[in-house]
Amino acid sequence: MRILLLTDNYPPETNASALRCSAHAKRWAERGNHVNVVTSFPNFPSGRIFAGYRQSLFRRELIDGVDVVRVPTLVFANRGVVRRVLDFLSFMIAASIGSFFVQRADIVLATSPQFFAGVAGWLASRIHRCPFLFEVRDLWPDSIVAVEAMKEGVGVRMIRRVEKFLYQQANLIVVVTHSSRDILVDRAIDPNKIIVITNGIDIDTLTPGAAAPELRQRLKMESKTVVSYIGTVGMAHGLQLILDAASECLSRLPDVQFMIVGTGSELGALRQQAERRGLANVTFVGQVPHAEIVNYWRLSDITLILLRDASLFRTVLPSKVFEAMATGTPIITNVRGELAGILESAGAGVVIEPNNSAALVDSIEELVKHPARCKALAAAGVAAAKRYDRTELADTMLAALQTLKRHMGDARADT
Numbered sequence: 001m002r003i004l005l006l007t008d009n010y011p012p013e014t015n016a017s018a019l020r021c022s023a024h025a026k027r028w029a030e031r032g033n034h035v036n037v038v039t040s041f042p043n044f045p046s047g048r049i050f051a052g053y054r055q056s057l058f059r060r061e062l063i064d065g066v067d068v069v070r071v072p073t074l075v076f077a078n079r080g081v082v083r084r085v086l087d088f089l090s091f092m093i094a095a096s097i098g099s100f101f102v103q104r105a106d107i108v109l110a111t112s113p114q115f116f117a118g119v120a121g122w123l124a125s126r127i128h129r130c131p132f133l134f135e136v137r138d139l140w141p142d143s144i145v146a147v148e149a150m151k152e153g154v155g156v157r158m159i160r161r162v163e164k165f166l167y168q169q170a171n172l173i174v175v176v177t178h179s180s181r182d183i184l185v186d187r188a189i190d191p192n193k194i195i196v197i198t199n200g201i202d203i204d205t206l207t208p209g210a211a212a213p214e215l216r217q218r219l220k221m222e223s224k225t226v227v228s229y230i231g232t233v234g235m236a237h238g239l240q241l242i243l244d245a246a247s248e249c250l251s252r253l254p255d256v257q258f259m260i261v262g263t264g265s266e267l268g269a270l271r272q273q274a275e276r277r278g279l280a281n282v283t284f285v286g287q288v289p290h291a292e293i294v295n296y297w298r299l300s301d302i303t304l305i306l307l308r309d310a311s312l313f314r315t316v317l318p319s320k321v322f323e324a325m326a327t328g329t330p331i332i333t334n335v336r337g338e339l340a341g342i343l344e345s346a347g348a349g350v351v352i353e354p355n356n357s358a359a360l361v362d363s364i365e366e367l368v369k370h371p372a373r374c375k376a377l378a379a380a381g382v383a384a385a386k387r388y389d390r391t392e393l394a395d396t397m398l399a400a401l402q403t404l405k406r407h408m409g410d411a412r413a414d415t
Contacts, residue, residue: 001405002034004105004128006121008091008114010039010068012050014290015232016319017137020199020390021111022064027394029065036102037066038095038124040073045232045264046287047077058101071098077265084114092116099124107131107405113138115159118166131408133401134170139180139312172404174397179315179338197397199319200390201326208328208382211299219283221299224257225368228300228329230293231320233264238308241334243270244357245364246279253365256281261296263287297327301374302367305333309354314338321349322388325381330374332363348381 005025009018025035041059042050049055059070071094076083095117099108105128110121118134125132167173167184173194175181185191216222229242242258249256258279260270263286274282288296297303303324307313314337321339324331331349333339334356343349350367352359367374 001402002103002106003028003036003401004099004102004108004124005035005037006095006099006108006110006117006124007037007039008073008088008117009044010037010042011063013042013044015044016199017111017113018044019290020137020319022066023200023202023390024394024397025066026064027391028398031395031398033398034103035066036105037068038098038102038120039068039070040091040094041070041075043075045077047075049075058098067102069098069102071095088114088116092120095120096123096127099127104128105130107133107401109133109135109401111135111137115163115166118170119162122166122169131171131404132169133172133174133404134166135174136180136184137176139183139315171408172400174400177315177317177338183315195400197393197400198388199317199322200388200393201319201322201385202391203326203386203389206294206297206323206326206385208326208378209294209298212295215295215299219259219285219299221257221259221283223255225253225255225301226257226259226299227302227304227364228259228261228296229304229306230261230296230300230323231318233260233262233267233270235265236308236313237264237266237306238334238355239266239270239306240273241306241355241357241360242304243274243277243279243282245360246274246282247277248357248361249364250279250281252361253368254281256364256368258282259285259296259300261285261288261293293323294327297323297329300324300329302364303329303331304360305331305335305339305349307335309334317342322385326385326388328378328382330367330377331381332360332367334360342384346380346384348377348384350377 007021009015011018011022025037029035041053041055055072061068073094074087074090076087107130108121108125110118122132167189174197176199178196181194181196184194233239246258258281271284305321317339325348333349334352334354340351350363352363
């Protein structure tokens with residue numbers, strides 16, 4: 001089967017979308033399919049083209065058996081709604097044009113979170129005269145409204161019309177949570193064409209273990225209980241909560257060191273505030289290569305999975321929760337809904353009230369004082385993580401692609 005995948009993010013970028021797409025594409029190629037990827041030149045989240053790349057009209061490369069075509073886009077840092085939308089629109093246009101210059105596809109798959117990639121996917125499916133699968137990782141524009149980056153108005157209403165059009169035009173919709181599926185069904189989208197394939201992890205790489213002593217020494221955390229946040233430092237995550245908890249821990253839990261690993265639009269402001277408040281118990285590591293992330297999970301005695309208190313975020317399931325579980329890292333989260341349900345049923349995490357720094361500090365103190373509880377959470381997480389093997393999930397999606405291609409072929413034969 002010839003698969004055309006359109007995604008704004010792809011390795012060497014290391015955000016969740018890039019890693020999911022590349023893992024799936026690699027697996028599909030290994031199973032004898034020809035996979036073309038149309039993507040942008042790597043620049044996320046800094047808004048600077050990665051070393052070794054320079055924007056041009058067209059660039060082909062082979063990555064893990066996958067034919068990757070890179071197209072030029074407007075490049076901005078991951079901040080500011082207007083600039084981000086311009087970036088997204090430029091990818092939509094460039095990817096649509098780039099789709100003319102790849103091998104004829106049997107099926108086109110486009111992935112969000114920026115759903116303008118879905119517009120390019122729909123156009124590409126018309127170009128190649130084949131079925132269109134839309135993978136919806138985030139409900140857009142709901143997510144940008146939830147973080148108050150945009151308000152309900154003319155612009156959002158126009159985007160919602162495009163969103164509904166894409167859902168109607170897609171032959172198959174893949175969502176990553178059951179809650180998202182329920183929302184689309186409530187919006188009168190045919191439930192028979194919506195399937196759930198969750199985020200996943202490389203369970204062979206993400207395993208429990210001790211952190212390298214030199215990492216602890218370099219970060220000056222030899223005698224500390226490390227409470228980490230690992231991931232994007234963005235508007236959706238509400239990481240102000242960490243600084244408020246750190247302030248209380250200065251006197252209450254002086255051996256606790258908070259560690260923020262990652263970058264994003266809010267990192268600069270958080271750094272400045274931590275310095276202004278004298279929060280020496282907060283370490284900002286910045287962005288690290290994804291191959292090294294496992295070391296930071298292993299360094300963490302406790303990790304935080306945080307999002308702002310918005311009803312939409314009760315439908316999300318960040319892939320980092322599975323990374324934490326697989327590495328045996330006890331989790332504290334303020335995310336209600338599907339994520340909390342998974343952690344509570346697995347016995348792999350503690351769920352606290354949103355926007356409550358006192359509850360966060362109480363939970364940290366409880367785990368610090370009861371190491372047996374930490375060990376139980378860690379063991380439960382490792383056991384439950386095995387259900388989210390990214391290779392198996394890629395095979396599940398491939399089966400969905402094959403079924404869609406077969407059904408569409410049968411439908412055409414009947415006309």
